[in-house]
Amino acid sequence: DVKVTQSSRYLVKRTGEKVFLECVQDMDHENMFWYRQDPGLGLRLIYFSYDVKMKEKGDIPEGYSVSREKKERFSLILESASTNQTSMYLCASRSGRAYEQYFGPGTRLTVT
Amino acid sequence: AQSVTQLGSHVSVSEGALVLLRCNYSSSVPPYLFWYVQYPNQGLQLLLKYTTGATLVKGINGFEAEFKKSETSFHLTKPSAHMSDAAEYFCAVSDWDSNYQLIWGAGTKLIIKP
Numbered sequence: 001d002v003k004v005t006q007s008s009r010y011l012v013k014r015t016g017e018k019v020f021l022e023c024v025q026d027m028d029h030e031n032m033f034w035y036r037q038d039p040g041l042g043l044r045l046i047y048f049s050y051d052v053k054m055k056e057k058g059d060i061p062e063g064y065s066v067s068r069e070k071k072e073r074f075s076l077i078l079e080s081a082s083t084n085q086t087s088m089y090l091c092a093s094r095s096g097r098a099y100e101q102y103f104g105p106g107t108r109l110t111v112t
Numbered sequence: 113a114q115s116v117t118q119l120g121s122h123v124s125v126s127e128g129a130l131v132l133l134r135c136n137y138s139s140s141v142p143p144y145l146f147w148y149v150q151y152p153n154q155g156l157q158l159l160l161k162y163t164t165g166a167t168l169v170k171g172i173n174g175f176e177a178e179f180k181k182s183e184t185s186f187h188l189t190k191p192s193a194h195m196s197d198a199a200e201y202f203c204a205v206s207d208w209d210s211n212y213q214l215i216w217g218a219g220t221k222l223i224i225k226p
Contacts, residue, residue: 103155
């Protein structure tokens with residue numbers, strides 16, 4: 001079974017802090033994704049990565065950056081957290097030969 | 113651009129009744145289609161998928177979905193609802209137009225009445 005883990009289930013940070021969300025997958029998947037999920041807005045893609053050291057902007061990249069130094073790990077960085085980044089953050093991975101994505105349990109981030 | 117519409121942000125059914133969650137997409141070519149389920153405070157779990165072949169697809173937990181090209185639909189059904197089915201359900205589509213990224217519906221929250 002594919003396993004995608006995220007570093008924290010719940011996180012509380014202050015406005016202006018730098019925040020790191022980490023995601024690790026154990027299936028040697030090439031592709032990894034970061035989404036945020038907000039009530040009524042569904043899932044919105046922040047960034048994705050096709051391979052190590054490669055990244056592509058999704059639909060809402062503003063205020064975020066990412067890092068993929070190793071194939072299994074994909075980090076989402078909030079350079080200076082703001083209250084409008086309070087959300088559920090979901091990481092996913094996908095094999096390069098398939099179309100379905102596998103999700104981690106999510107990190108519920110609150111910025112105060 | 114590809115879009116996915118899920119009819120009804122909330123659907124309420126009685127325990128034991130038929131579950132029908134609707135999904136329509138806008139692609140002009142047959143896409144790849146998915147249903148995911150999300151239980152409270154959890155990530156998304158793949159319920160079933162259609163890529164090629166048989167248009168009636170069976171998934172986990174007794175759910176199934178049928179790809180109807182003429183109706184551009186991929187509705188999710190379950191003959192008899194169980195309390196444990198209470199969750200949010202997302203339909204997603206992937207095709208060459210989206211560079212095989214997943215395009216998501218807004219989700220439907222399924223409520224089961226005892």
